[in-house]
Amino acid sequence: MATLASAIRQFTEKLGRTTVNGIVEFGYSITLFLESFYWLVFGYRRNQAVKVDSLFAQMMQIGIAAIPIVFVLSFVIGIMLAIQGIATLKTFGAESQVVLGIALSVTREFSPLIIGILVAGRSGSALAARIGTMTISQEIDALRVIGVSPVRYLVTPALVAMMIMLPTLTFFGDLVALLGGAIYSNLELGLSLTAYADRSLEILTVDDVMQGIWKSLVFAVIIVLVSFSNGFSVTAGAEGVGKATTRSVVLSITYIIIADMIFTFILTH
Amino acid sequence: MNDSAEQPVIEVSELVTHYGTRKILDGVDMTVNAGEIMVIMGGSGSGKSTLLRYLLGLHQPTSGSIKLLGHDITKLSAKEVQELRKQMGVSFQGGALFNSMNIGDNVCLPLREHTNLDENTMRIMSRMKLEVVNLAGFENLMPAQLSGGMIKRAALARAIVMDPKLLFFDEPSAGLDPVASVELDELILRIRKAMNTSIVVVTHELDSTFRIADRITVLDQGKILMIGSVDEIRNCDNERIQNLLNRKARETNIDAEAYIRRLTAETS
Numbered sequence: 001m002a003t004l005a006s007a008i009r010q011f012t013e014k015l016g017r018t019t020v021n022g023i024v025e026f027g028y029s030i031t032l033f034l035e036s037f038y039w040l041v042f043g044y045r046r047n048q049a050v051k052v053d054s055l056f057a058q059m060m061q062i063g064i065a066a067i068p069i070v071f072v073l074s075f076v077i078g079i080m081l082a083i084q085g086i087a088t089l090k091t092f093g094a095e096s097q098v099v100l101g102i103a104l105s106v107t108r109e110f111s112p113l114i115i116g117i118l119v120a121g122r123s124g125s126a127l128a129a130r131i132g133t134m135t136i137s138q139e140i141d142a143l144r145v146i147g148v149s150p151v152r153y154l155v156t157p158a159l160v161a162m163m164i165m166l167p168t169l170t171f172f173g174d175l176v177a178l179l180g181g182a183i184y185s186n187l188e189l190g191l192s193l194t195a196y197a198d199r200s201l202e203i204l205t206v207d208d209v210m211q212g213i214w215k216s217l218v219f220a221v222i223i224v225l226v227s228f229s230n231g232f233s234v235t236a237g238a239e240g241v242g243k244a245t246t247r248s249v250v251l252s253i254t255y256i257i258i259a260d261m262i263f264t265f266i267l268t269h
Numbered sequence: 270m271n272d273s274a275e276q277p278v279i280e281v282s283e284l285v286t287h288y289g290t291r292k293i294l295d296g297v298d299m300t301v302n303a304g305e306i307m308v309i310m311g312g313s314g315s316g317k318s319t320l321l322r323y324l325l326g327l328h329q330p331t332s333g334s335i336k337l338l339g340h341d342i343t344k345l346s347a348k349e350v351q352e353l354r355k356q357m358g359v360s361f362q363g364g365a366l367f368n369s370m371n372i373g374d375n376v377c378l379p380l381r382e383h384t385n386l387d388e389n390t391m392r393i394m395s396r397m398k399l400e401v402v403n404l405a406g407f408e409n410l411m412p413a414q415l416s417g418g419m420i421k422r423a424a425l426a427r428a429i430v431m432d433p434k435l436l437f438f439d440e441p442s443a444g445l446d447p448v449a450s451v452e453l454d455e456l457i458l459r460i461r462k463a464m465n466t467s468i469v470v471v472t473h474e475l476d477s478t479f480r481i482a483d484r485i486t487v488l489d490q491g492k493i494l495m496i497g498s499v500d501e502i503r504n505c506d507n508e509r510i511q512n513l514l515n516r517k518a519r520e521t522n523i524d525a526e527a528y529i530r531r532l533t534a535e536t537s
Contacts, residue, residue, distance in 0.1 A: 046348060048382070130369075138365035145325050146379050147354035224431075
């Protein structure tokens with residue numbers, strides 16, 4: 001009996017602690033988000049304007065440097081969707097409808113989701129590892145005692161860069177995935193590229209594209225906040241940095257997928 | 270002792286701090302006078318590094334006040350603390366140089382963030398400070414390319430680039446060979462002489478302490494054992510202090526009841 005009681009106690013204790021930690025972390029992320037924008041808007045008034053060159057440096061790392069891999073992934077996904085689409089639609093003899101399937105699924109779903117996950121793995125991990133290392137080597141403390149807000153100096157540029165570059169990459173991914181789909185359809189169905197492009201433009205509305213862009217904006221915020229809150233909370237040396245990096249990638253991807261579902265539900269109702 | 274009419278630059282009174290539920294500092298009172306080198310000494314776990322972190326305003330204490338240059342940092346707004354920090358320099362234990370920047374940019378960073386000087390002036394100022402710490406010509410190297418002693422000196426150059434009124438050192442001789450350690454001590458003395466900075470050094474190195482200190486604060490288990498000049502500390506007959514000076518192991522009486530309670534993890 002005693003063991004059962006203590007097991008229950010331990011379980012409830014752990015549950016309580018995890019819940020409290022979760023709430024603390026959520027609150028921390030929200031504060032981080034608000035503080036970043038505070039510095040972006042009012043930083044110059046306190047003589048601590050957000051530096052444009054660090055913003056551009058982040059945009060290069062997060063966005064421009066990811067273009068080749070985004071190109072490859074989006075192109076392959078376009079082809080993959082075309083293969084699946086043509087194969088399934090064949091049973092109804094409606095192969096030509098593949099254009100519709102690709103256009104809508106790419107812009108609304110695949111492009112933001114896949115690129116969000118890619119950037120979470122690529123830049124989210126890099127941010128978490130960098131901030132974690134800076135925390136354990138007291139670089140964050142050094143910034144604070146120099147009188148530089150770490151949020152203004154580190155978080156704001158990354159957040160703004162991510163919020164600009166992830167939607168941009170998503171739009172770029174839309175185009176490349178459509179190109180991939182077009183090329184495969186051309187080879188398989190003999191549909192000309194111009195006809196494919198015309199058809200796609202006919203189907204797609206601004207809303208379809210914007211749905212993906214809005215999603216990617218939310219994903220951008222998720223990636224940055226999760227990475228930074230994990231990075232800042234590192235305490236236990238190199239192993240802690242590794243754990244924080246892994247944790248931030250896994251959490252970012254999980255939140256992205258959950259947010260995607262919620263978003264899709266809201267936008268289609 | 271303190272017969273100068275000047276106000277102390279650092280005034281700590283009744284400082285109590287906690288880490289979680291554990292009390293770390295327990296009613297610390299101390300002052301540092303202008304132009305003075307105060308060494309905070311104590312064994313591991315005595316709370317000396319914690320005291321430094323609170324002096325730097327990195328945490329909010331449970332109670333008590335910390336006055337730096339006449340301002341109570343526990344009551345200042347974030348903006349006022351930021352202003353105050355322009356007059357403080359800190360050299361961290363591991364240097365805490367920004368690894369993504371070269372030495373020159375590291376030293377320039379406070380100038381870049383707080384002044385509107387043009388690039389050339391900032392470069393010249395940072396080179397002057399690097400010259401002071403004998404690192405002239407190293408500004409294009411990355412922190413990873415420097416030795417431990419050089420990193421500490423570069424961090425010192427960054428700490429003094431704004432000509433601070435207060436300078437803090439966390440374990441300046443940790444991880445340095447005896448020669449490099451003596452050199453760093455000489456440097457600390459030279460900077461005090463040249464800039465009349467008030468300096469707080471946290472260390473457990475006895476040799477270094479006796480070389481540089483004007484006064485010494487001895488901390489033990491979160492409380493101040495004694496504050497006094499080098500001679501006063503040396504000649505003091507307090508057993509804990511003599512143990513610390515003679516490197517003798519602590520003798521602790523084990524309370525059997527408390528021991529059992531700790532082992533069984535019963536909180537009551």
